[in-house]
Amino acid sequence: FAGGSSTVPSQIYSYRMQLNGKMKLNQTVVAPAGNVFLGEYVHPTQNVLYAALPPTNQVAVYTYAGATGLLTLQTQVPTTGALPCWLTMNATGTRLYTGNTMDNTIDVFDTTIATAPVFLQHVAVKQTTAGSGVTSLKFDPTGQFFYALSNSPTSSSLHVFNVNAD
Numbered sequence: 001f002a003g004g005s006s007t008v009p010s011q012i013y014s015y016r017m018q019l020n021g022k023m024k025l026n027q028t029v030v031a032p033a034g035n036v037f038l039g040e041y042v043h044p045t046q047n048v049l050y051a052a053l054p055p056t057n058q059v060a061v062y063t064y065a066g067a068t069g070l071l072t073l074q075t076q077v078p079t080t081g082a083l084p085c086w087l088t089m090n091a092t093g094t095r096l097y098t099g100n101t102m103d104n105t106i107d108v109f110d111t112t113i114a115t116a117p118v119f120l121q122h123v124a125v126k127q128t129t130a131g132s133g134v135t136s137l138k139f140d141p142t143g144q145f146f147y148a149l150s151n152s153p154t155s156s157s158l159h160v161f162n163v164n165a166d
Contacts, residue, residue, distance in 0.1 A: 010037045012051060012062075014069040029071045032060055041087040041096070046114040048074075050096060052084045059084060059098060061115055074115045080122040081105035088137040090163075095120075097146075099134035104150055106134060125150055128157040139163075 014026040031037050031053065037060075039052040049062040049071065057079045062071045081100025084107065088097050096109040096117055104125050109117035125134055125148055132152035139146050146161040 009035060012037055012040065012049070012071065014064070014071055016069055026069050027071060029062070029073075032073065032076060035060075038085045039087040039099070041089055043111070043114050044089060044091060044093045046093060048114040050087050050089075050117075052087055052098065054083045054085050054101070057082060057084060057100075059087070059096070059109075059117065061117065063115060077109070077117045077119070079107045080119065081107045083133070086135060086137050088139065090139060091143050097137050099137045099148060101133035101135060104133045106137070106148060125159050126157075129155045132157060 009031045012029045015023040016026045018024055035053045036055055037051045038054050041050045047064050047066050049064060051060045053060055058076045059079060060076050061074045063074055064071045079098050079100060081098060081103055083100055083102035084098040085101045086099030089095060094112050096111045098107045100107060104127050106123045106125060108121040110120050111117050129152040132150040134148050135151045136149040144163050146163055148159040150157045
């Protein structure tokens, strides 16, 4: 999948890799309600794609057919944070995290049912510079640490979270 654009409405493009290695456009999906897609994340174990919808503070949830890659919108869930732009998940796919740029926060969703995320928590990240906002989220390869990068026009801050085994 490829997507994300600052134009309204933006699109997600589904491609199919052919036997000769060339990619062929499969489908174009327009953002719901003239929205803009930004961060996208593919569920690690299910045929589900999550796409941030910053202007409406939502995450769109799509399923896709494994054989074809064709996308179907399942639902849209609201975030508590403002301007969700960045997404990531834990390795097991049970938690979805949104980096909310406008208010420098992270929202956590339970994705035990991959197509029906349930809001769990809203976390304010310490603002080290006026105007900073979360711009990137990532787990380390061991899954023991979670990183959030906050940027402002004048500086960047790396926030490190220790992940408990519970």
